[in-house]
Amino acid sequence: MSSSQRSESGYSFLKKYVNRKNSLMGFLTRFNRALSHQRHEELVANHVDLNEQPRLTPSVMMESQMVQIYTKKVFMLFQTEVVKSNLYVCSKKETFSHMKTYFVKRVDHGQNSDRPRELQYYTDTDFVSCSCRTFDFEGYPCRHMICFLKKKQVLLLPEKYILQRWTKNAKKGSACEPNASNFRDDSSLQSLMGRHGLLSHKAQVLVDDAALTEARSAFLIGEFEMLNLRVKEIDNGGDFGKSKSSSQSREVQQVIEDPRGVRAKGCGKRLKSSKEKAMARSSRQCSICGVHGHDKRTCPNFHDRSNVDKFPETHYDYDDTQGDGRDDATFTSIASNNFYFGL
Numbered sequence: 001m002s003s004s005q006r007s008e009s010g011y012s013f014l015k016k017y018v019n020r021k022n023s024l025m026g027f028l029t030r031f032n033r034a035l036s037h038q039r040h041e042e043l044v045a046n047h048v049d050l051n052e053q054p055r056l057t058p059s060v061m062m063e064s065q066m067v068q069i070y071t072k073k074v075f076m077l078f079q080t081e082v083v084k085s086n087l088y089v090c091s092k093k094e095t096f097s098h099m100k101t102y103f104v105k106r107v108d109h110g111q112n113s114d115r116p117r118e119l120q121y122y123t124d125t126d127f128v129s130c131s132c133r134t135f136d137f138e139g140y141p142c143r144h145m146i147c148f149l150k151k152k153q154v155l156l157l158p159e160k161y162i163l164q165r166w167t168k169n170a171k172k173g174s175a176c177e178p179n180a181s182n183f184r185d186d187s188s189l190q191s192l193m194g195r196h197g198l199l200s201h202k203a204q205v206l207v208d209d210a211a212l213t214e215a216r217s218a219f220l221i222g223e224f225e226m227l228n229l230r231v232k233e234i235d236n237g238g239d240f241g242k243s244k245s246s247s248q249s250r251e252v253q254q255v256i257e258d259p260r261g262v263r264a265k266g267c268g269k270r271l272k273s274s275k276e277k278a279m280a281r282s283s284r285q286c287s288i289c290g291v292h293g294h295d296k297r298t299c300p301n302f303h304d305r306s307n308v309d310k311f312p313e314t315h316y317d318y319d320d321t322q323g324d325g326r327d328d329a330t331f332t333s334i335a336s337n338n339f340y341f342g343l
Contacts, residue, residue: 013038048072049168057083061155062146066162070140074166078140085146090119098124104144117144127160139163171208 017034018027049071056063056079063082067075087108093101100123105116118131128149129135134142141149141161149157164170210216285292286299296302 045071045073054079062157065156069162069167071166071168071170074140077138081134081141081143082146085143085150088143088147090144090147090151093118098122102148104130104147119144119148121148126158135161139166 014031014034017030022030052072053067054072054076056067060082063079066078070078087106088104089107090102090104093103095101100121102119102121103116104119106114119128121128128145130142130144132142132144134140135145140163141157145161206220210220286294286296288296288299289301291299
């Protein structure tokens with residue numbers, strides 16, 4: 001099992017609703033929509049588990065037992081393993097002081113027949129494990145383990161092979177329930193967060209039990225209103241207010257600091273090309289304007305002066321009364337140049 005499996009499953013779920021083009025407000029809206037859809041699907045699955053029951057194989061007590069415990073989706077997978085366990089036989093291989101090994105192989109030898117699996121039965125703990133590792137990865141017994149249990153004439157699945165997370169009551173209780181005695185002694189649980197966690201756990205267990213029927217729900221709602229009034233009356237008492245202020249002054253506040261900045265991989269200065277490096281190394285000075293960074297070919301003053309010199313303004317002063325014959329050498333050279341450029 002890879003270490004990034006849990007985060008990748010979260011990415012695949014969020015990709016259905018958000019993308020990198022969403023704004024911050026758009027992301028929050030789509031994220032809340034994704035959570036709403038997920039909670040709706042969970043409510044639908046709970047309704048199916050409470051009101052629908054799959055078909056059972058006749059005269060199989062293990063299926064009748066697990067259909068009341070497993071959710072419908074997990075029970076369908078478990079039922080497939082029970083049915084396919086009838087195609088396998090179990091035989092003893094070796095015996096040790098605290099362990100026995102068995103071979104489980106399929107009866108028919110078709111093209112799709114599975115390879116023999118090895119079972120390890122620990123006599124001191126009365127637990128069996130299979131080499132296929134289906135129970136370790138999926139959480140329900142495989143066909144090889146069920147074949148072994150049938151050989152031992154175990155009609156009902158032992159409780160040690162039933163994981164809490166695949167049962168209909170998986171949300172009841174908690175993985176680590178705080179103890180009331182530890183709540184009084186441990187100073188870390190006397191803070192605001194510690195009290196909130198303990199009260200939330202107690203209320204969650206009560207709500208889960210009361211939500212099963214309408215009568216329980218109506219009764220609990222009325223009791224909540226009465227408890228709310230009684231809690232407010234306790235706050236108005238003189239002695240309780242003094243003890244409350246003194247306890248608040250002694251409570252330990254858990255401060256969550258910001259994480260330290262970490263230099264990301266690849267960050268730093270921008271990589272420059274060879275042309276940029278060559279231009280940075282060479283400090284050219286223009287011979288026209290004397291400014292560093294360019295030469296006379298790229299000098300802006302040179303281009304401005306060349307445009308002025310290309311078409312100079314020419315003025316001719318001559319007398320119109322002198323006839324058409326003009327022997328001015330300057331006029332003759334300018335005329336010949338204009339004829340050469342096609343003017």
